[in-house]
Amino acid sequence: MEYICTNYGGLGEKVFHGKLANGLDCIYIPKPGFKRKFAVLATPYGAIHRKATVDGKEFSTPAGIAHFLEHKLFENPKTSIENRFASLGASVNAYTTHTMTAYLFSTAENFYDCLELLLDFVQQPAFTPQGVVSERRIIAQEIKMYQDQPNWAVYLGALAGMYGDHPVSEDIAGKEADLAQIDYELLRKCHELFYNPGRMVLVVAGDIDEKELYGFIAKNQGQKQFPKLPAIKSLVPRPQPGVGECFAAGMEVSRPLFCLGLRDQLARDWQEAGRRETVVSLFLEIFIGKNSPFYNRLYDEGIIDNSFGAEYSCTPWYSHFIFGGETDDPDRLAQELLGELKRLQECGISQQQLDVNLRKLLGLFIMDLNGLESTVMAYATDWLQQGDYLTRFEEMTKLTKKDVEEFLHNLDLGQSCLSVVNPLNQQ
Amino acid sequence: MEYICTNYGGLGEKVFHGKLANGLDCIYIPKPGFKRKFAVLATPYGAIHRKATVDGKEFSTPAGIAHFLEHKLFENPKTSIENRFASLGASVNAYTTHTMTAYLFSTAENFYDCLELLLDFVQQPAFTPQGVVSERRIIAQEIKMYQDQPNWAVYLGALAGMYGDHPVSEDIAGKEADLAQIDYELLRKCHELFYNPGRMVLVVAGDIDEKELYGFIAKNQGQKQFPKLPAIKSLVPRPQPGVGECFAAGMEVSRPLFCLGLRDQLARDWQEAGRRETVVSLFLEIFIGKNSPFYNRLYDEGIIDNSFGAEYSCTPWYSHFIFGGETDDPDRLAQELLGELKRLQECGISQQQLDVNLRKLLGLFIMDLNGLESTVMAYATDWLQQGDYLTRFEEMTKLTKKDVEEFLHNLDLGQSCLSVVNPLNQQ
Structure with missing residues (x-):
């Protein structure tokens, strides 16, 4: 063959x-x-x-x-x-x-x-x-x-x-x-x-x-x-526009579990979806990466801990951020996240933030290539979505301040939904 | 003030x-x-x-x-x-x-x-x-x-x-x-x-x-x-030229402990020392970083495990590599390391290896800046050695294939010395 x-x-x-x-x-x-x-x-x-x-x-x-x-x-x-x-x-x-x-x-x-x-x-x-x-x-x-x-x-x-x-x-x-x-x-x-x-x-x-x-x-x-x-x-249905009620439950946990969803616009096709995921991988570093002032403030104030994580998925049928982790004050954390997103929407990001975080991201990408399991999985996933995992790297190197700010500009912060699991005795 | x-x-x-x-x-x-x-x-x-x-x-x-x-x-x-x-x-x-x-x-x-x-x-x-x-x-x-x-x-x-x-x-x-x-x-x-x-x-x-x-x-x-x-x-004395005997001891360990020292030329001054440490930080990634074929071969063949580490120090009074970790076969590991160094001396490195590992290193440098303890310590150390920790980053971005190959060229592989601690019952 x-x-x-x-x-x-x-x-x-x-x-x-x-x-x-x-x-x-x-x-x-x-x-x-x-x-x-x-x-x-x-x-x-x-x-x-x-x-x-x-x-x-x-x-x-x-x-x-x-x-x-x-x-x-x-x-x-x-x-x-x-x-x-x-x-x-x-x-x-x-x-x-x-x-x-x-x-x-x-x-x-x-x-x-x-x-x-x-x-x-x-x-x-x-x-x-x-x-x-x-x-x-x-x-x-x-x-x-x-x-x-x-x-x-x-x-x-x-x-x-x-x-x-x-x-x-x-x-x-x-x-x-x-x-x-x-x-x-x-x-x-x-x-x-x-x-x-x-x-x-x-x-x-x-x-x-x-x-x-x-x-x-x-x-x-x-x-x-x-x-x-x-x-x-x-025939995957398009989701209804708008977000629903907050979710709250009581379960056997020692601290409240927090999950903030934030819907983004659906991608027109897989190509746009892949492209947007690349932009957002950089944006997440700038916004709330471990080197960001915002992450460190939340961490040092005890609002988040090592359990905190952020992810972004974009497809033609659904597209959203999920921020999650343990926190003593889920409402405060949700406010902080949305507040910082709003600030970034208004003030934009600096070229320096972009350069530094892009360098970090490129270094991380290379390090990740050493893990063969995640590499073959990522390659297969991207392939089935008409993308090419390794080409993402080249695309990343070309990301600009404008790419990130355009993404931010299109984000509707009204589309968020908070989900909390509280300890049973604190219901 | x-x-x-x-x-x-x-x-x-x-x-x-x-x-x-x-x-x-x-x-x-x-x-x-x-x-x-x-x-x-x-x-x-x-x-x-x-x-x-x-x-x-x-x-x-x-x-x-x-x-x-x-x-x-x-x-x-x-x-x-x-x-x-x-x-x-x-x-x-x-x-x-x-x-x-x-x-x-x-x-x-x-x-x-x-x-x-x-x-x-x-x-x-x-x-x-x-x-x-x-x-x-x-x-x-x-x-x-x-x-x-x-x-x-x-x-x-x-x-x-x-x-x-x-x-x-x-x-x-x-x-x-x-x-x-x-x-x-x-x-x-x-x-x-x-x-x-x-x-x-x-x-x-x-x-x-x-x-x-x-x-x-x-x-x-x-x-x-x-x-x-x-x-x-x-008045720090200059060390005698040449290396001494191998060191071997028996102690309460479950597997042999390995340490290979390899002397390098002394630096003329702190400036050269800092410069050489920067070159070698890149060289070590290429030679035996976790993304390198050599590291992965040794790892997969069970010759090294996660305990393996490599460091390089350069000063006006001493200058050396130390490779260390647990291994079942210290002699084999020493041979492998010196053999791969020899191969790199003879064959050089590719521009691609340099580019990829440099990107990884720059990303790592940025990530490390998030750790304030290591940052202040590194800054103080470099300052006392007439260097500037953050300037190292700029120097790193300018490293070339020639820098690495010149360093390799000057390295005398005859200057190595093996130290082993064996389990007591295997003496």
Whole structure:
């Protein structure tokens, strides 16, 4: 099979890309010297993909089905997939997010056995109708477990406040009532549609001979038959405008848990989404990075501690900040955050702030490349969103004060929603 | 008093500098938003400064006297200095290195009370002849405690291998036999000579009004009398050329401890020393930073683990690398390190390696500025060595492939010395 090599000069990295006859995109990131190898196989099918048109016909599924399917691919008549990886000296993991499902292994030995196992267990389901029935109980238990976690509750509270009953604000595993509607045939159908190699990407990193690697993948895929990929158009609803009520609950926590959601405008497409995430990664450093005066004031005044974190997600269907952590005074912290955002909107940022934080961010980006797991995951995620993780670096180097200020200018601070979990005795 | 402000544009930092009538250099690094404040008072008097000429006359002291004096400045007739800082809500610490002694406090409250206490306890000794006698026992105990530490033993073993009986390879606290020669009068004399404000620097960081700060310091210093600063010329011996035998010992460790020393040429002056340390900070990233292929190969092959570290020191009197950590095969690790250094000497480095690692290093430098303790310490250290910590950043941005390769070219790989501490049962 053919593949091309792209050099990312500014990073000293190169990346190979080949597309198989069946449509599978295969990315290889060489990491000379590394003994451990990583591979992730991912599909752009996540918790928000409940409705689609398939060759023009509407296809609806219950909430939680992508996650359910992820679980079931690990079912195997002989021995569990986890055990088979373990017996090869490898470890395997899987993730269902709102927008994708990914299967990942890492190993220092038996790489090709592991790669074959990954491709086979994800592409050739072995689960049974009986296995589906018993899985319902297992997932119901998992849902219950998450519901009892204060961190999760406060996070979902912020999402629900921002998006109401839009799929993004529901548990990725669905609700218990949804599980009863998920059966063997539906799961098989979803697998056939959404795991077609023409929609998927394989990302491999490590010290591997690329010719051998691509030869191996081509041979494995050549032995398999897949149905023709239908025209699938995902029908994710647009969330209602405006934000809802604050969320508050009492749970077994020693200090209040805080989550402030702040909605941003939806991205027109994935390209704009990726671009905006890059701008905001810089903005977050300037606004509330560990070197910022604002972060340090909040920290030194005891309003935040090391548990504090900030994230930003941007997609065509949802787009928001989430600020979260423990704090004794959630209302004060929310006011502080929104107040500082307002100040930045009015006063702008200095060129110096931009330069310094950009340098820090570029340094961090390079450091992160040493973590192969996060690199392959980020590469797969960006690829499925029509982006290129390593190109982000080049884009970052070109960010300007104007980019950040335009973003800030378009941000509507009225779109925030506070979620709090209080200790039970302080309700 | 007068002071000037220097802007470090590339870092978004500014620094104030004022020199008092008595010669004390006062540096203030504003950190807007930070509630915690740090101050360090330091003198270029460390463990290697045993001999000097004072106004042309030779002045000799026993090993360990700088460290002994540091201990004694904490003696106080009423309550210990530590307790007085604690009662102000602050914490205090002191460090004696080979080349300096530094006294540091940090506090979120009562800053000026703390600053006054720092200036007073360091400049106005309150120790007694009786206190000196009892201190000998305490320090002897400390020396013994360090000797029993395998990490310390393997480190001193590498220094002794490189420098024989030069002061740099001896315990900073001296030997027990040295302590008997240190008495009250000698300590007072050393304090008078080496703690003269004309030789010292005060570095303060935090969110402070600079006018008030400089006014306060000037007033405090104006109330004190100091003898005229004599002409002091430090007589640190030049180490013998060549390295000695390998060092090996058996101690209570579960895995062998490894320390490879590699001598470099002495610096002509502090300026060259600082410059070379900057070049080597970049070189170490390229050679064995966590993103380097070499580090990752050693790590993945199990030859090194997270305990591995590399450092480089350069002064006019000693100059070396130390590589250290736990390893099952110290000889193999030494061979690997020297082999890779040789390869780099022969093959050079690529422009890409330089660019990527330089970016990482600049990002790290900026991140480190968030740690005020390390910033004031680094600033004081560089100042006493006629350097400027923040200017290092600008120098770093200008580093070239040629700088690194010239350094490598001048490195003599024959100047290495291996030190190992083995588990007792594997001797």
